[in-house]
Amino acid sequence: MIRVLIADDEPMIRAGVRAVLAVDPGLDVIAEAGNGRDAVELARRHLPDVAVLDIRMPGTDGLQAAAEIRRLAPQTGVVMLTTFGEDDYILQALGGGVAGFLIKSGEPEELIAGVRAVAAGAAYLSPVVAARVVAHLASTGAGVLGARRADAKAKVAALTARERQVLGLLKEGQSNAAIGRSLRVAEGTVKAHVSSILARLGVENRAAAAVVAHEAGADSFA
Incomplete structure (x- = not known):
């Protein structure tokens, strides 16, 4: 069983992520947080296999939370949820040990695949995210x-x-x-x-x- 932590400041997004992951009987959402600070504490306490974080949250954002989780619970893989227009954040996260990047509006199957890939020690970039990163680099x-x-x-x-x-x-x-x-x-x-x-x-x-x-x-x- 893959144990998952979800963190997003929007309750509806958390509910949607939880509902998608519930389709896969091999995934178990063990904790949820509405901000990055609580996500770090829950990760330290529960040591999930994967933490699914919103890249932008008030207070401690996803980037800061990811760095702290990687420090306190290095066995926990981090998947970042992003929206369009957050390319700078994605590039920063790439250097912070984040292993997965998914678009919030992406297909549900991608979320499951991304969580499973990161839990297995792999990297997972949504094709849309990969294209956005390359396009952002092109803007230079x-x-x-x-x-x-x-x-x-x-x-x-x-x-x-x-x-x-x-x-x-x-x-x-x-x-x-x-x-x-x-x-x-x-x-x-x-x-x-x-x-x-x-x-x-x-x-x-x-x-x-x-x-x-x-x-x-x-x-x-x-």
């Missing part, structure tokens, strides 16, 4: 975007063929265990590949690696 100017894409392509091209396969599956939100099954290798081998990929891409977590993969483009994995 065509020259900067071109340089970023060229840099991402070069970094991905420098990986071994096996590492590119692993990164391609990581980008899709697969866990180490799922990647191992897909490639028919031991999970420990996948973990070693992921560690090497993060180091060679110069990123700190799987979600940031997924962004690099999206920037590089699908042809980098052909």
Whole structure:
């Protein structure tokens, strides 16, 4: 059973998230919070497998709450719920250990998939979120975007063929265990590949690696 904490300052959003997760009998919402401060305390007390946080809440926002949860309950994976227009927050969260990003208006199946992926130790970026991040980076100017894409392509091209396969599956939100099954290798081998990929891409977590993969483009994995 995957134990989930929900935090959002809007009761209707919390109710909606709870209702979606209740469809999956393998997910159990063990606590809810209406602000980031309470979310941190509940995470410390209950040690959930996954915390689903609104990225913007009054007082202690989702970014601050995520950082505190990662510090006090490092075994808890964090999924961030966002809306359009919060791209700066998403970019900040990428550097703070957040493993999943979902749009509030997305499909219910994405929420379940994201929670399950993060609980399994994977990263999960909603395709809409990934597109928004890349588009936001593009707003810095065509020259900067071109340089970023060229840099991402070069970094991905420098990986071994096996590492590119692993990164391609990581980008899709697969866990180490799922990647191992897909490639028919031991999970420990996948973990070693992921560690090497993060180091060679110069990123700190799987979600940031997924962004690099999206920037590089699908042809980098052909």
